[in-house]
Amino acid sequence: MPDKRTKTIRTATLARVEGEGAMRVRIEAGQVTEVALDIYEPPRFFEAFLRGRDFAEAVDITSRICGICPVAYQMSAVTAMESLCGVEVGGQLRALRRLLYCGEWIESHALHIFMLHAPDFLGYAGAVEMARDHPAIVADALKLKKAGNEVMRVVGGREVHPINLRVGGLHRVPRKAELATLVEGLERAREIALGAVTLTATLDFPDYEQDFEFVALAHPGEYPIDRGRVVSDHGLDIAPADYMTHFVESHVPWSHALHSQRTDGSTYVVGPLARFATSYDELTPLAREAAAGVGLRPPERNPFRSIVVRSVELVHAVDEALALIADYEEPDAPALEVIPRAGVGHGVSEAPRGLLYHRYEIDADGTILDAVIVPPTSQNQTAIEADLRGVVERSLDLPDAELSVRCEQTIRNYDPCISCATHFLKLDVQRV
Amino acid sequence: MSTATRRKPKLAVWKFSSCDGCQLSLLDCEDELLALAGEVEIAYFPEATSATVRGPYDLSLVEGSITTEEDCERIQKVRSASRRLVTIGACATAGGIQALRNVADVDEFVALVYAQPEHISTLATSTPISEHVAVDFELRGCPIDKHQLLEVIGAQLAGRRPQIATTSVCTECKRRGTVCVTVAHGTPCLGPVTHAGCGAICPSYNRGCYGCFGPMETPNVSALTRQMRDLDTTETVIDHLFHTFNASAEPFAGAGSRGA
Numbered sequence: 102m103p104d105k106r107t108k109t110i111r112t113a114t115l116a117r118v119e120g121e122g123a124m125r126v127r128i129e130a131g132q133v134t135e136v137a138l139d140i141y142e143p144p145r146f147f148e149a150f151l152r153g154r155d156f157a158e159a160v161d162i163t164s165r166i167c168g169i170c171p172v173a174y175q176m177s178a179v180t181a182m183e184s185l186c187g188v189e190v191g192g193q194l195r196a197l198r199r200l201l202y203c204g205e206w207i208e209s210h211a212l213h214i215f216m217l218h219a220p221d222f223l224g225y226a227g228a229v230e231m232a233r234d235h236p237a238i239v240a241d242a243l244k245l246k247k248a249g250n251e252v253m254r255v256v257g258g259r260e261v262h263p264i265n266l267r268v269g270g271l272h273r274v275p276r277k278a279e280l281a282t283l284v285e286g287l288e289r290a291r292e293i294a295l296g297a298v299t300l301t302a303t304l305d306f307p308d309y310e311q312d313f314e315f316v317a318l319a320h321p322g323e324y325p326i327d328r329g330r331v332v333s334d335h336g337l338d339i340a341p342a343d344y345m346t347h348f349v350e351s352h353v354p355w356s357h358a359l360h361s362q363r364t365d366g367s368t369y370v371v372g373p374l375a376r377f378a379t380s381y382d383e384l385t386p387l388a389r390e391a392a393a394g395v396g397l398r399p400p401e402r403n404p405f406r407s408i409v410v411r412s413v414e415l416v417h418a419v420d421e422a423l424a425l426i427a428d429y430e431e432p433d434a435p436a437l438e439v440i441p442r443a444g445v446g447h448g449v450s451e452a453p454r455g456l457l458y459h460r461y462e463i464d465a466d467g468t469i470l471d472a473v474i475v476p477p478t479s480q481n482q483t484a485i486e487a488d489l490r491g492v493v494e495r496s497l498d499l500p501d502a503e504l505s506v507r508c509e510q511t512i513r514n515y516d517p518c519i520s521c522a523t524h525f526l527k528l529d530v531q532r533v
Numbered sequence: 534m535s536t537a538t539r540r541k542p543k544l545a546v547w548k549f550s551s552c553d554g555c556q557l558s559l560l561d562c563e564d565e566l567l568a569l570a571g572e573v574e575i576a577y578f579p580e581a582t583s584a585t586v587r588g589p590y591d592l593s594l595v596e597g598s599i600t601t602e603e604d605c606e607r608i609q610k611v612r613s614a615s616r617r618l619v620t621i622g623a624c625a626t627a628g629g630i631q632a633l634r635n636v637a638d639v640d641e642f643v644a645l646v647y648a649q650p651e652h653i654s655t656l657a658t659s660t661p662i663s664e665h666v667a668v669d670f671e672l673r674g675c676p677i678d679k680h681q682l683l684e685v686i687g688a689q690l691a692g693r694r695p696q697i698a699t700t701s702v703c704t705e706c707k708r709r710g711t712v713c714v715t716v717a718h719g720t721p722c723l724g725p726v727t728h729a730g731c732g733a734i735c736p737s738y739n740r741g742c743y744g745c746f747g748p749m750e751t752p753n754v755s756a757l758t759r760q761m762r763d764l765d766t767t768e769t770v771i772d773h774l775f776h777t778f779n780a781s782a783e784p785f786a787g788a789g790s791r792g793a
Contacts, residue, residue: 272740
């Protein structure tokens, strides 16, 4: 039997992520010497072909970066253009957009918690396999997901690549009666989401903590979703316009995604753990109670427990969607007029998997001259690699098959959207 | 179908260059997903399950376009492992939005986006699956409609023709009673030339169709272009309308300024 330390293991596809990539972990004499998340999703060049398009087109074009979180792309794009043109969308128009965004959070979080991440903890290949032993859990998860998708359909026109957002507001505002049809499904979803917090809290979590800077949006009086300043638990507090002076993207040979770091070279994290750490007080009372009920308090530094935090955020998103519907009054006009002017605009919002930054330069006619898009998964890539290193170092005793599963689970902690970051992960563990 | 003596048909879902939205549509069938999983064996679907079953597959759904040398080879393997192959979405059926590179200098695109272009391997074009292998059915849309997807899966497994209308979005507006946005408001709309299937969502939200389902069978693009010009739509707007989500699909590709 060959020495384990000289074995090279290749496991097949890492599944249950959005997009394609590969993973290399090299272990030499019991030491992890190399960890690389290789994103080989072919590049699609959005930033290049946005040049020459009209500023009003970015909303529909950038949504095609990601079928899982199109609203995030749409919202970051419209807010960038609006801020550039000196327009702020408020009142019920903003409330409708936030409602749409809550729909995306519900749909995306429900998908990730139950269908992509929970099977890791419970030892199933996927949700369909899990449904054989836990039919009620999967049936509930699908109801929850459907409630989010229904919000997307009614407010946005459809679930994937909604069509109703535009620079200045929306194309059409829904009638009160249309939104009322969502209430019953959302009320049921709220009960299921509360159950999800309790259920996920009882899972078996590997003992691992990280100490990276948590970066998220923040705005007084609200949980960060559609706007805010860029803040961190290390004291960062900047306007979106200053984003690029505090964060840098670099290109590494093994990946089609650009890696983001703080300008001082340090690693940071975006997503549910970061939002929970910096805006816990802004969760709805019900969401905070749910967190407290399972002993979860900020900051939560074990990335495996992100599944519980995501469940708390689900409670919040459903709760807030119901409140937005209850307070809804039909606005007089579906959109504000936005007249283009030459300049640079910045748009930030919180995709379900973390902060998404857009920067556009346009000319006086509204033609896009330059576009920069920094998706959440590129920002988390350095942290994912660091976690992999940390997790592998603590789990060297595990048999290779189990180690592979643990590595995949570590990656899924971040709900990575690799299509965004530029397709399937392949895990390649080399022990030399 | 589900008797113990009858083997369940094997379903595989493959991804090429895309946003994942079309395969997500399968997971978005919340009311039908578990029933579907009872009727077919989900043999390969990495976005949903890490369990894989070897081919051959009875039905392969293919999302995404071909943009790399490796994918040119991979699609051949997918075809040879599949009894029926259905392409889903604008990327797979027309090259998708990333086919905008087909009329640009791809090296310039790489240099614009990446600091170290030498690390990037990509083809100069984004091409539909049908340019590489035989395709049994093409389901249109950016994204596809999930009800149409279920119809196509059901039809393929039953060995019948899918009931997918090949008319225009215009006919869907008429059927749902939506006031014509072009007639009423002069809004440029690709509805008259765009493949039906979405249910005419955009006009029902007071905006013109932007053609995400691509060209219908035998569309009259030049007549529509004339109509848009008569309504003082600028050449840039006409160009952009035809050249976005299905930029490489004829006759959209040759429309506007690229036309005669």
